[in-house]
Amino acid sequence: MATSQVWFITGASSGFGEAFARYALTQGHRVVATARDTGKIAALAALAPERALVQPLDVTRDGDAEAAVAAAVARFGRIDVLVNNAGYGIVGAVEETPVAELRAQMETHFFGAAAVIRAALPQLRSQRAGAIVNISSMGGQLSFAGFGAYSASKFALEGLSEALAAEVAPFGIKVLIVEPGAFRTNLAGASMKHMPELDAYRDTVGATRTFAHAMHATQAGDPAKAAAAVDRALRAAQTPLRLQLGQDALDAVRGHAEQLLCDLAAWTPVGAATAFDEAAA
Numbered sequence: 266m267a268t269s270q271v272w273f274i275t276g277a278s279s280g281f282g283e284a285f286a287r288y289a290l291t292q293g294h295r296v297v298a299t300a301r302d303t304g305k306i307a308a309l310a311a312l313a314p315e316r317a318l319v320q321p322l323d324v325t326r327d328g329d330a331e332a333a334v335a336a337a338v339a340r341f342g343r344i345d346v347l348v349n350n351a352g353y354g355i356v357g358a359v360e361e362t363p364v365a366e367l368r369a370q371m372e373t374h375f376f377g378a379a380a381v382i383r384a385a386l387p388q389l390r391s392q393r394a395g396a397i398v399n400i401s402s403m404g405g406q407l408s409f410a411g412f413g414a415y416s417a418s419k420f421a422l423e424g425l426s427e428a429l430a431a432e433v434a435p436f437g438i439k440v441l442i443v444e445p446g447a448f449r450t451n452l453a454g455a456s457m458k459h460m461p462e463l464d465a466y467r468d469t470v471g472a473t474r475t476f477a478h479a480m481h482a483t484q485a486g487d488p489a490k491a492a493a494a495v496d497r498a499l500r501a502a503q504t505p506l507r508l509q510l511g512q513d514a515l516d517a518v519r520g521h522a523e524q525l526l527c528d529l530a531a532w533t534p535v536g537a538a539t540a541f542d543e544a545a546a
């Protein structure tokens with residue numbers, strides 16, 4: 266990858282996106298900072314106006330991704346690192362979450378990211394180099410009561426990413442799925458939508474609602490360090506497919522993987538005994 270890279274970031278107006286943009290500018294890279302409201306990223310771009318391009322991009326709006334990618338290539342000639350970061354949270358039991366909210370969550374985290382990836386791929390393929398960083402979550406590997414909509418959308422993004430990684434590796438393009446734990450951004454504040462509550466879920470989802478409120482502004486994770494960690498993974502000769510960030514994510518994903526292997530081992534005889542008995546046919 267070139268020493269001075271071009272980073273293209275969605276949702277650069279806050280949290281991780283802003284931290285990725287700041288990090289890349291600090292490293293001397295060129296940055297395409299995109300946001301729904303470009304007014305929110307004017308100050309960020311002013312840090313290095315000659316190396317920053319501000320573009321409007323709502324990942325759910327048809328045509329925005331293509332226009333932003335075209336502007337990026339017109340200005341800088343290439344894209345080295347695409348960071349699909351735009352997102353928001355939903356807290357609510359499955360029954361508490363209207364289908365329209367489920368669809369909206371999928372539109373942003375899954376269809377939105379897919380649209381940006383599809384818009385950027387012709388350029389990345391023509392370069393025969395680059396990286397696609399998809400910001401998932403530890404909730405993209407596991408879930409718990411109240412996070413069904415959020416996890417469903419991140420699981421979908423992870424499935425797409427795993428296939429994509431195999432498809433674009435021959436073109437020299439890396440795919441990195443990032444699974445952060447709790448990081449100090451606006452996700453648990455203005456970016457968290459709480460669904461209307463049903464009393465029946467007070468004991469299960471209630472704890473998640475309290476946790477989501479309490480974590481705001483107290484999360485252990487530092488987004489600036491997350492940006493540096495992602496860059497380190499991208500620069501490695503063997504970039505992993507998944508990168509967990511934060512001790513909470515490391516512990517939760519490890520525990521979940523161990524439980525999966527434990528269940529698989531315990532039920533292997535049952536699962537393995539389901540083939541047709543060809544000899545008896």
Ligand code: NDP
Nearest residue numbers: 276278279280281323324351352402447448450451452456
């Ligand atoms: P923030 O709320 O700080 O930032 C979210 C960003 O996404 C904002 O810039 C917001 O823009 C933008 N955004 C939301 N919807 C759209 C859209 N339709 N089109 C373009 N931009 C959009 O939260 P985070 O920085 O934490 O969130 C970034 C990503 O990190 C998300 O995908 C989230 O799921 C993921 N994540 C966060 C974790 C955490 O603990 N913070 C943990 C695991 C994953 P606007 O300013 O216009 O609202």
